[in-house]
Amino acid sequence: MECSYDFKDNVLHVKLTGEIDHHNAKQAREEIDALIERNAPKKLYLDLSNITFCDSSGLGLVMGRMKKAAEFGAAFVIRNPSPAVNRILNIAGMDKLVKIEKYAAAENK
């Protein structure tokens, strides 16, 4: 699991790459939370386009970051969930709870 980010104009973009399971969700959680705490963004984009595997731990990760963002008054948006992520979000009905943007403009990568 890799975590890359970009912070500008009060917007934090975080992109995760690899597999989300219980084993590596913890590291992603710690990295993203540290970024939120350090930058106190107005908006958090979580790019999940490069996730090749996701199970219920991914749901926990997403719900947890949504809560964390809310604590900091930041809007939370999932960007381009990969098929592996989508099928899990859909089962949980999370696609209705979280804001999801698909095929967002390349300039915001």
Add this chain to the structure above:
Amino acid sequence: MKKQIKTKPLNTLKCVFPVKSVNEGLSRMIVAAFISQLDPTVSELSDMKTVISEAVTNCIVHAYKGFPDKSKAFVYIYGEYYSDGRVVIKVKDKGVGIEDVKLARQPLYTTDRENERSGMGFTIMESFTDKLRVYSKKGKGTTVVIEKRIGL
């Protein structure tokens, strides 16, 4: 007359590993490789990997909670597949067991609130398999039997 011929599996798998979270990825790879002979589609393969991950993660997270000596805590995987494409995988632990299986299988039900669990593990397993059976006895352990037809 019902035709009940006891067919032999084409292939079987037995595997045991300690409850370490690094083995979640390993167990997915092993089972995926095991069923690859049946020529699964990409989506069948990813369904199976997800289900195995859920079952094994439950053994690692819940089954041996409070056990002082985790070096004696193992996850057991038994697999078989048949010529008609039926795959049966059993994921077993000898841990604390589940008091009320029906309740545990409810969507959003979790006993582990502090660790960002969603309580959707069983629901995900059910929706990605043809049949999911859960046998559990308090203090004895839990066996999840996963059944899915592949390559049809």
